[in-house]
Amino acid sequence: MTTITRPRATTRRRQRARTSTHHQAAYPLWFLLPAIVIFTVLFLVPTMSSFYFSLTRWSLFDIEFIGFENFVTFFTEPSLSRSLTNTLVYAVLTSGAKVVLGMGLGVLLTSQIIGRGYLRNVVFFPVLVSVVGVGITFSVLMNPTEGLINQALALVGISGPAWLTDPTLALISVALVDIWKGVGLATLIYIAGIVSIPQEYVEAARVDGAGGVKAFWYVTVPLLWPATSTVIILSLIGGLRTFDLIWTMTHGGPGFSSDVLASVVFKQYQAGFYGISTAGNVVLFVVVTAIVLPVSRFLSRKEAEL
């Protein structure tokens, strides 16, 4: 025992000396305190209390503990449970399309084409516009009779669908607008990824006899994995939590056909069902965590393998 304790004191002193010379000054732990207090008060406490409130029937003035009844309501009532599948469809659709289109545009906009700088700006531009503005603009454009989209289609002899008022199409139409708006960011990430791939790999592949497609498939795509996983994670989280576009374009309608989790949470809050609304938030939290956590684990493991 004694042999161990005595040298520890000296090593600690030596360590302290080393850290102070190498890292200038190590901050004492209590410097963290303000951040911890703010984080606890503003984030941890509300999150934990929302878990409690999701188990209550909560009106303007009183709170009654009812166990898991809110969750039962949430999953059994068709108008509410439908939002769960819609959310998943929306998230998978938008993030898948952003990966494919973003990668394609990224490759296109890093190749030697005329007006490359201009095209890069055009693709990125929708990202800068406010979501609500985009939603309102597109709901005008997508008007089945007076909208520009269907009028343009009519010119070439196609009678366009009722984008936002056809119950089978409404969710997909909103997802299309989401893709239009978000693909610029995905493209930007891919451009950065493509530019950082050393040209030597492609050249080596060429020497080995790979054509353009093969070089893309076996060199560019695997080396773009970090960019792909960033795009997937960002757009999945964004898609699962989506609210603003849905709300400005369809209000979850017609009927309940384009309701997603976030819009249902909002509607239940509007109705004054604060307990069910909070339960919906907890479901949203669980769904986002349950999907994004394993996906990001899987993606980063694959990244490490490369």
Add this chain to the structure above:
Amino acid sequence: MLSRKIRARRLGAVGTVAIAGLALAGCSGGGGATDDESASGPVELTILIDSTEATVSTMQGLVDAYTAENPDVTIELENRPQGSEGDNVVKTRLQTGDMPDLFWYNSGSLLQALAPEQTLVDLSGESFMDAVTDTFKAGVTAGEGVYGVPVGNAMGGGVLYNKKVYEQLGLEVPTTWADFISNSEAIKAAGIDPIIQSYGADSTWTSQLFVLGDYYNVEAADPGWAEKFTANEAHFADTPSAQLGFDHLQEGFEKGLYNADFGTTTYADALEKLATGTGAQYPMLTFAVSEIQANFPDNLQDVGFFAIPGEDASDVGMTTWLSAALYIPQGGENEAAAKEFLAFVASPEGCDAQTEAVGVTGPYFIDGCDLPADLPPAVQDLQAYFDSGKTFPALEFLSPVKGPSLEQITVAVGSGINTGAEGAALYDDDVLKQAQQLGLEGW
């Protein structure tokens, strides 16, 4: 260095002059009330109202008439959206103590959801409440307290129709649902949209009329249904007469009787279709007449009204709505001034101000108020139901239970997404949540 300092000071002087100028402008804008400012003390009231044309012009008329007589009071009207979005604004602002001095809101079940006993000022002890009719008081009573002063007229829920179209096609006002459908088929054959539906932006609330406006017929078939409904003993899906409203919506869709663009048509578009005759019949509350009067004065004489027909031609009656009311939130700073304004609203002078501003769409709920002689045809039709006594209040004035998602459900049924039976079942689920939230017995 010195020169910069001087410039800064000069800029400061310019600023002072500018601010003084603004202050002067503010005084002149005050409308000559500056003299007695110190004597009685000017009061500024703010009233939160919904943004429909009818509400805004009615309230503006009342405010103008009141401030003309009380120059030391200035009243500002603040707009909020209609429908459940507006309910959200009202609930949130009440809860956060951010509600202005007065606000405009529905009577009946929607008021009950605000927990009036805990949030609103009880007016039952005020002398001006004596002039308010008992029918109306019943709709703004919670526990022992009476909370609202009515603005506007009694309304009927039914079908506004274009009389010219009816005349041209030689149609009669229908007394049964079957007649209504055969009329609609005839109108369709003539190339006119038979029934207008408007599920467009901010207009989904209009989809509820076939269900809510059918309550006279429900009551006729099952007397006392509202009490059983409140007690969780009867439901829409297990009462054929109550489910009929949903079935009617489904039938209209399946027979292609709605305007093709019902998904994007707004309330304002729908009134235009009706007034100009491109659509023939619009299920609506009669308050829409004042909007037609404001926007299509030339077509006012073309619009008539009938109650939603039931199964029995010998018992045709109308479902009625109480008007909205003004309420005072608890804890407001200008409670006394707000009550004085309410006293004006509950007087014959208040009625006259409203009549002058927007015309009349039905009888007032205030004793001593007279209706002008030259009523629009739709209002005469409405008045005829009141005169014959063939009226019954809508369910929301008989029961505190009203599901918040009805408008989405009726849109779903009217768009062919759900059947009438499915819609009724969905609404029963919706109602269950509301009843539990209100803590009613038996749920």
